Amino acid sequence: MDRIPCRCDQFGWNRENLVPCGLRFFIFPRKERMTVEQNMAAINQEEILRHTTAHIMAQAVLRLWPGTKIAIGPVIKNGFYYDFDLEHRFTPEDLEKIEEEMRKIIAEDLPIVREEISNAAAVALFKAENQDYKLELLEELDETVSIYRQGEFVDLCRGPHLERTSQVKHFKLQSIAGAYWRGDAQRQMLQRIYGTAFLKKEDLKEHLRLLEEAAKRDHRVLGRQLDLFSIQDEGPGFPFFHPKGMVLRNELEAYWREEHRKRGYVEIKTPIMLHEELWHRSGHWDNYKENMYFSTIDEQTFAIKPMNCPGAMLMYKRKLHSYRDLPIRMAEMGLVHRHELSGTLHGLMRIRAFTQDDAHIFMLPSQIQEEIIGVIDFVADVYKVFGFKYHVELSTKPENAIGDDAVWEQATEALRQALEAKGLDYVVNEGDGAFYGPKIDFHLEDSLGRTWQCATIQLDFAMPERFDLVYIDENNERKRPIMLHRVIYGALERFIAILTEHTAGAFPTWLAPVQVQVIPVSDDYVAYAQEVADRLFAAGIRVEVDRRDEKMGKKIREAQLQQIPYMLIVGQREQESGRVAVRHRRRGDLGALEVEEFLQQIQAEIAEKRNS
């Protein structure tokens, strides 16, 4: 399956209308390769289809529950939704009823008619319809608005739409959720129904299959099945890492450490808890207090760190630095705690205590570009090892920025030039930077085509200022260094979650919690199995012997389900020849090898961090 990223500047049209829409980024699965134009046209058609399907859904809901107030029903990535306000609470069974009613509306083959009317006329119309939300929307709209009618249903809508309801064929309603009117927690909570629709039946099936596949790979499910981690009621958002999960962490950290060592980083560890005063100085008290945990020690207030930077600032300030010392690259696997809203917690993806693979680089203004390129290359190297594709986004100065324009200009330009120098394509998010500086985000794409923002490089003008960081330049004058924050994995816990879903639990051998399972054919060969295991263990391989009194087939099945890369079957033949019968979790029976031969092969695979 190909995924073609493409941008859409036009919403598409039905007959007479050509309506612009905002710039958006799509990654869309297609079975066959198409030209960008064909792909764009297909996406536009799909969007129109989904928008029309949303209307049909609203119509169905109004038929089933007359008096329902309808809010908005836009197209979203891979589908659509519509928000409703009614007394009745939707249940999953209702979705089937609504789908059934939708099929009736489709069978009625109603023509979909666009009308342009004055805002005032629309107000009169929707007042008569008792559609308060539409009235509120109208307050912000132009003098002339468009409405769409199909049968008895009428909706305020800029369109475009299909011409007849019968053109909608392949759709599915997916879920019900609460959503605030206009996303504002202070306002009315509405009931939202999500659904999707496709032009082709196969595309709908493929989409639903992908969702099922994603559910099977859910790291929360695999995390339990593979015994990697757990989250218990006693610590919501505070994960327990089990022995097997710790292997992943430790391997990822060891690799990370080695790569940092090669690139001239030093490693530090700053305290989890620091005095309240520090957080006033850093600005976190003003901007981040709601998300922080506090504790009192000897009548003084201490905060548990939500970020590592203030600690790194103190570390830098411990001595006076010469321009000759820069750049200083200070890395820290920093455990941070953040009080995330209870409703947003999600497995290891969103937790309240996690480990950032942080680094702070202190440098001269002249070193900005080189350092940024260094990090960009670093990210590329690391993601390549895991087989992740990725794309890059550049975020520029926001409204509430601090620092003067010239510095912003210089910093943004440095980021831009670094990206150009590397020949990287990137998307620009105007005004999406942090208040203290512009940033580059890396969004990696997993095996199901989902994207995750992980690595980020952020230039920061605020911290060096607030902490009065200095270095002595060649004229013996005090100067302000430039600082950048960066992470590569992002958060170790989240990266493990992404990796689990990406690999469906089949971690590459260098990461696999158990690399080799030795399976004696029967009790008689347990001693030989142990001998083989001891040899591998001595060579540093993570190996276990399945000495249970079970049939071989069962042991193989369970080792397969645990996604153990290699199973070594040993029975009489192997014992007599000093060999092992090698079975790989994906490639199956690979035949017999001398123990030393197998050891060499697996060691090479581990050393090269091969993805297999």
Place this chain on the structure above:
RNA sequence: GCUGGCGUAGCUCAGCCGGUAGAGCAAUUGAUUCGUAAUCAAUAGGUCGGGGGUUCGAGUCCCCCCGCCAGCUCCA
């Protein structure tokens, strides 16, 4: 935090109109000694998320709390 749904054995789930809990897998024990994805049998296992209430009687009904799941910018 908010809305809705959910919480029964380690896991997945059943349990009607209220009448003091059940299956499969896992576990334990025994039999079996087996050649590339599940051997057979027996046994054990639960303050039904926690607390309060209604009732002769609550897993089941009501209230409060905790936790989990889906979602809460994607602007007619």
